[in-house]
Amino acid sequence: MARGVQIRQRHGIMPVLGGPYVVQSVTDETMRRDARWLDRRDLGRLLEALTASGYEVQGPVVRDGAVAFDRIERVEDLPIGWRDEQAPGRYRIEHRGGDGVFGVVHGPGGLKPHVFAPRERLLQIEMGDGAGPGSGFRAEPIEPPARRIALLGVRACDLAGLAVQDRVFLGDAFPDPWYGRRRAGLFLVAVGCTRSVATCFCASMDTGPEPRTHYDVSLTELEAAGGQGAGFVVRAGSPAGRELILGLALPPAPHSALERERSGYDACAAGMTRSLPRDQVRDLLYANLEHPRWDEVAQRCLSCGNCTMVCPTCFCHSIRDDPSLDLRRSERVREWDSCFDLEHSQIHGFNFRPRIRDRYRQWLVHKLAAWVDQFDRSGCVGCGRCITWCPVGIDLTEEVAAIGETGPGDAPPQADGGAT
Amino acid sequence: MSAATALVPEPAEIVEKRSFGADIHVYRLRPLDRTARARFDFVPGQFNMVYVPGVGEVAISISSDPDDEDLEHTIRIVGRTTRVIARLETGDVLGLRGPYGNGWPLHAARFKDVVVVTGGLGCAPVTGAIDYMFRRRRSYGHLTILHGVKKASDLVHRARFESWRREPDTTVLLTADQPDRAWRDRSGVVTELFDEIELEPSRTVAFLCGPEVMLRYAVRTLRGRGLSEDRIFLSLERNMHCAVGLCGQCQLGPEFLCKDGPIFPYRRVARFFATRGL
Numbered sequence: 001m002a003r004g005v006q007i008r009q010r011h012g013i014m015p016v017l018g019g020p021y022v023v024q025s026v027t028d029e030t031m032r033r034d035a036r037w038l039d040r041r042d043l044g045r046l047l048e049a050l051t052a053s054g055y056e057v058q059g060p061v062v063r064d065g066a067v068a069f070d071r072i073e074r075v076e077d078l079p080i081g082w083r084d085e086q087a088p089g090r091y092r093i094e095h096r097g098g099d100g101v102f103g104v105v106h107g108p109g110g111l112k113p114h115v116f117a118p119r120e121r122l123l124q125i126e127m128g129d130g131a132g133p134g135s136g137f138r139a140e141p142i143e144p145p146a147r148r149i150a151l152l153g154v155r156a157c158d159l160a161g162l163a164v165q166d167r168v169f170l171g172d173a174f175p176d177p178w179y180g181r182r183r184a185g186l187f188l189v190a191v192g193c194t195r196s197v198a199t200c201f202c203a204s205m206d207t208g209p210e211p212r213t214h215y216d217v218s219l220t221e222l223e224a225a226g227g228q229g230a231g232f233v234v235r236a237g238s239p240a241g242r243e244l245i246l247g248l249a250l251p252p253a254p255h256s257a258l259e260r261e262r263s264g265y266d267a268c269a270a271g272m273t274r275s276l277p278r279d280q281v282r283d284l285l286y287a288n289l290e291h292p293r294w295d296e297v298a299q300r301c302l303s304c305g306n307c308t309m310v311c312p313t314c315f316c317h318s319i320r321d322d323p324s325l326d327l328r329r330s331e332r333v334r335e336w337d338s339c340f341d342l343e344h345s346q347i348h349g350f351n352f353r354p355r356i357r358d359r360y361r362q363w364l365v366h367k368l369a370a371w372v373d374q375f376d377r378s379g380c381v382g383c384g385r386c387i388t389w390c391p392v393g394i395d396l397t398e399e400v401a402a403i404g405e406t407g408p409g410d411a412p413p414q415a416d417g418g419a420t
Numbered sequence: 421m422s423a424a425t426a427l428v429p430e431p432a433e434i435v436e437k438r439s440f441g442a443d444i445h446v447y448r449l450r451p452l453d454r455t456a457r458a459r460f461d462f463v464p465g466q467f468n469m470v471y472v473p474g475v476g477e478v479a480i481s482i483s484s485d486p487d488d489e490d491l492e493h494t495i496r497i498v499g500r501t502t503r504v505i506a507r508l509e510t511g512d513v514l515g516l517r518g519p520y521g522n523g524w525p526l527h528a529a530r531f532k533d534v535v536v537v538t539g540g541l542g543c544a545p546v547t548g549a550i551d552y553m554f555r556r557r558r559s560y561g562h563l564t565i566l567h568g569v570k571k572a573s574d575l576v577h578r579a580r581f582e583s584w585r586r587e588p589d590t591t592v593l594l595t596a597d598q599p600d601r602a603w604r605d606r607s608g609v610v611t612e613l614f615d616e617i618e619l620e621p622s623r624t625v626a627f628l629c630g631p632e633v634m635l636r637y638a639v640r641t642l643r644g645r646g647l648s649e650d651r652i653f654l655s656l657e658r659n660m661h662c663a664v665g666l667c668g669q670c671q672l673g674p675e676f677l678c679k680d681g682p683i684f685p686y687r688r689v690a691r692f693f694a695t696r697g698l
Contacts (some may be wrong), residue, residue, distance in 0.1 A: 122427060125473050133504055134512025136452075137473040139428045173679070174426050174664035289695045316668030319427075319661040323474035330474040332427065334661075337669070344669060347659055348498030350632075358697030365698075366671065373674035 031236050035258060036250035038219070040099060040230035044075045046189070046217075047152070049244055055150035055187050060104055066091060067107035069114070069151060078153070079104050086197035086384065089393030099230060102153055102191045102221050105200065108310045108389055111158045114151065115182045116165060116315060116336075120144065122178065123332035125321070142331070144178050150187040154215065156208030157200075157383035159190060161312025163214050167375045168315050187240065190215035194222075194264035196272050199384030201397060204275035207381045209268045216241035220261045228254060233261050274387075274397045277404065278378065282369040284404055289361070293402045298357035300392050305338035307386035307394075308363065313371075313379045316344065339363050364396060426664050429471040429515025430456050435490055437510050440576040443497045444541065445506055446483070448490040449516060460516070462486055463523030464548035465655060465683050468493065469663050471515030472508075476501035479660040479678075481545035482519060483577075486552065491516070494544040494576060520663040521682045524549040525653060529625040533561040535617070537638045539568045539610050539630030545655045545682075546629045547577055554587060564591040564617050568610025568634070572600040591617060611637040614645070621646035629655040635693075639686055649687035656682050656689070673698060 038046065050057045060067035062079050072078060084104040085092045093104060121142045128136030169179035193200075193209035202208030211218045220233040233253045236242035253261075277284070308314040318337040323330035337344055339362050345353040353359045371379030380396075387395045436448040451457055460468070462482050470493060471477040478501045484492030497506050508514065526549060534553060536546055553560045565584060569575050575594065585592040593613045595606035606613065611634065619642075626647060628638050635654055642652055656677050658670035663678045670677040673692030675684065692698050 127473055128513065132512075133472050133475055134434075134508040134514070136431055136513040137429075137515065138431075139473075139515070141428065169666065172665055174666065176666060286691070289691070289698065315666070317661070317666075318669070319477070319667060321474055321476055327474050334667075337667070339668070344659065347657060352658065353697050355697060362671075362698065365673070370671070370674040374676070 031242065034235065035253040036234040036245060036248075037253040037257060038232040038234050038248070038250055040101070040232070043101065043232070045248055046244075047072070047075065049247055050150040050152075050187065050189075053150075053187075053244065055148050057150045057152060059152035060102075060107065062093065066093060067104045068109045069111075069153075072152070075101070078102075084197060086199045086388040087393075088199065088387050088395050089390055091388050100221065100223070102219075103195070105193060105195065105197050106155055106158070106383065106385070108385060110310070110312045110383070110385070111151065111154060111162050112165065112312050112314075114149065114186060115162065115179055116169065116317075117144070117178070117182065118336050120178050120334050121331050122319065122334055125330040125332065127328055127330070139332075141177070144181045146181065146185060148185045148187070150189060152189040152191075154188050154190045154211075155193060155383070156190065156211040157202045157381045158312060159188065159211055159214040160202070160205070160207035160381035161383065162188075164313040164375070164377060164379060164381065165315065166214075167377065168313070171375070188215045188217075188237075190218040190237075192218060192220045192261075192265060194220065194261075194268050196268050197384070197388075198273060199387040199395075200272050200382065201274040201276060201384060202382035203269035203272050205278055205378065205380060205382035210265045211237075213237070217244060220264070222257055222260055222264070225260065226256060228256060231257075233257055274384065274395070276368070276380065276382070276397050276400055280404075281378075281400055282372045284400070285365050285369040288403050289365070291403050291406070293399060293406075294357045294361045296402075297360055297394060297399055298355065300394055301356050301360045302392060303340045303356045303359055304391060305340040306389045306391060308338040308340060309336065310385040310389045311367075312381060312383055312385070313367075314338070318343075339366070364399065368396075368400070426517065427662065429469070429477070429517045430459075431513050432491070432516040434508060434510050434512050434514065437508075438576075441573040443506075444494065444574065444576050445496075446492060446494045446576060447505075447508075447514075448484070448492050449514060450490050451516065452513065457489070460491055460519060462491075462519035464526065464552050465523035465545055466519035466521050467545070467663075467682065468516050468518030469520070469660070470495070470505065471517070472501055472504050473515060475504045477515070477661075478502060478505075479520075479663060481655075481682075483544040483547045485548055485555075487555075494541060496541050518663070520678055522680075524627055524655075524683055525625070525685075526552055529553075529627075530559045531561060533564070533620060533624040535564045535566070535619065535624060535626040535642075537566045537610060537626060537628045537630070537634075537642075539634040540570060540574060541576070543567055543577060543629065546627055547580060549627065550580075550584060554584065557587070561623060562589050562591070563587070564593075564619075566593050566595075566610055566613040566617070568595045568597070568608075568613070568630075570597045572596050572598075572603045593617070609637075610634060611641055614638075614641045619645050619647070621648070621651075624651065626652045627655075628652065632656075649690055650685045652686040654684055654686055654689070654693070656684065656693075 058069045059072045061070045126138045169176040190211035215237040224230040316337045317334045319334045367379040431452045432449040438446045467481040480493045483494045599607045661667040665676045665679040
């Protein structure tokens with residue numbers, strides 16, 4: 001039986017937006033051991049089953065020189081025969097041919113926009129009858145669209161990012177119902193990575209390349225070999241996933257396929273060239289808040305915020321009013337914000353982080369150190385997107401390594417309050 | 421409570437407005453729904469989000485006595501939203517949600533001397549705490565209140581300071597950076613007032629509130645006078661949009677000021693507070 005961990009609203013339920021939000025997050029070992037086999041030519045049956053279950057199916061599609069999750073209707077909509085090449089500041093996809101469906105590791109978007117929307121309407125405000133802003137108002141929460149979306153081709157790093165966001169948005173005293181609503185409507189079909197790109201480092205963060213939790217169904221794509229045609233090892237990760245797989249009446253995965261799967265994951269993990277010292281990085285950064293490397297990286301950083309936009313865990317947002325032209329009504333709206341934006345650290349007449357050095361340090365120290373104190377886990381899942389999509393190719397693993405070479409604590413800050 | 425409930429502002433009427441120059445206004449607010457007042461019960465040091473529909477929302481500390489029926493907010497014009505608030509008058513309606521954050525350690529400070537150091541409007545988050553201690557006067561030792569303002573007209577709670585000054589076993593020192601001719605108190609910055617006070621580190625607790633520059637100097641001075649880092653409490657300020665620990669705007673190192681603070685023992689935030697630009 002599935003042992004579901006439930007993230008619940010701890011302090012009551014918001015009647016308008018529904019809840020509590022039950023999120024399956026742990027995959028039972030028994031379920032994992034029950035591996036099934038899906039022929040490559042039968043992949044369409046999976047799509048049909050998802051559609052029949054009432055889901056809008058989305059998967060990676062080639063768009064604007066990258067892949068992005070978008071609606072798919074048939075297997076041919078997927079990036080069959082495509083590969084991505086990623087490096088610091090570089091992303092290319094190329095059609096190499098062959099019938100591999102999930103050869104592209106990932107694009108810039110990931111799962112985040114599906115749960116933490118880039119722009120979310122929060123409250124509807126109706127102004128009072130009088131003129132002017134003091135004449136009273138009524139405020140009601142706005143429900144996000146109740147969509148049931150099946151996402152096909154979600155990577156282990158994306159799932160790890162989702163687990164982090166579940167913790168941030170649902171795990172504290174004020175669970176976020178807008179996130180919860182969108183989250184509850186997702187059905188996640190993961191695809192394990194047997195191929196990495198140069199910016200990947202999930203193995204060192206212990207989040208991949210094999211999906212382990214937070215999926216409903218997982219797939220491992222295998223090429224044809226030794227008389228076995230191309231296809232997928234299929235596992236369920238939730239009761240809903242198991243129900244779907246049962247409906248497909250799939251045969252057990254052959255032993256040889258499981259062996260090839262294992263060696264595929266092992267080779268993928270071993271092939272990653274980047275890493276972070278997961279267990280030491282928090283203390284290392286805390287001990288080096290005044291390291292000269294912050295000045296050095298600030299010479300290259302453009303403070304554009306790309307890293308925060310593509311990061312699967314960055315959650316900073318701003319909330320503002322969006323009034324109608326006649327000022328009869330308004331909406332409270334939240335939008336993604338970035339700690340690289342000067343306004344993020346601006347209060348009346350004073351900026352806390354005026355230098356790029358301050359803002360890059362805030363991002364990295366928060367992501368890799370403060371996050372651990374706040375949410376009992378790192379804010380980094382090793383997807384490498386911030387390296388790929390940085391226009392100048394800043395590589396956080398390299399920055400941490402540079403600090404580690406001369407750290408820790410070559411110049412610990414004096415806790416005397418006298419630094420001005 | 422979910423974040424949705426938490427984000428919905430409660431309409432509240434301005435029942436009194438007092439203005440100090442063009443920039444500073446003190447509002448007494450009363451929720452239109454009379455049953456709502458209990459939800460706004462607060463401890464001194466906490467803050468509310470004050471909302472102007474169609475304009476925006478700002479975090480403002482509550483400056484009144486917790487036992488007062490009305491909620492008092494002292495608001496200085498510093499931006500778009502506060503500029504609109506300044507135009508509102510008695511009878512107008514604002515939005516309120518809160519209270520958020522923690523309060524001053526008034527229980528832990530019992531039977532100790534308390535030194536309150538504030539600068540500018542920084543006194544607003546601590547005036548309620550001072551009232552609280554005076555109402556329980558025998559539970560506290562010597563009270564020292566050091567308050568600095570830039571201009572004489574910034575001293576918005578003068579009547580309160582004068583009444584505290586008349587209390588026994590109490591020292592109140594006021595100073596202005598730019599005193600006018602009518603100013604009869606000290607001139608200079610608030611940290612210079614430390615030279616005039618007695619301080620017994622083993623039985624003293626300090627409450628600090630004001631601009632960060634002032635806080636840094638005050639912490640340095642108090643530590644120099646032998647006060648330990650866990651007896652110095654700071655009320656800190658950052659951008660706040662949600663006030664429930666989700667928007668990420670108010671972070672200082674691992675702390676979310678809105679839910680972990682805004683009041684911290686100095687020891688807890690020392691490393692991060694002492695690092696410039698964090």
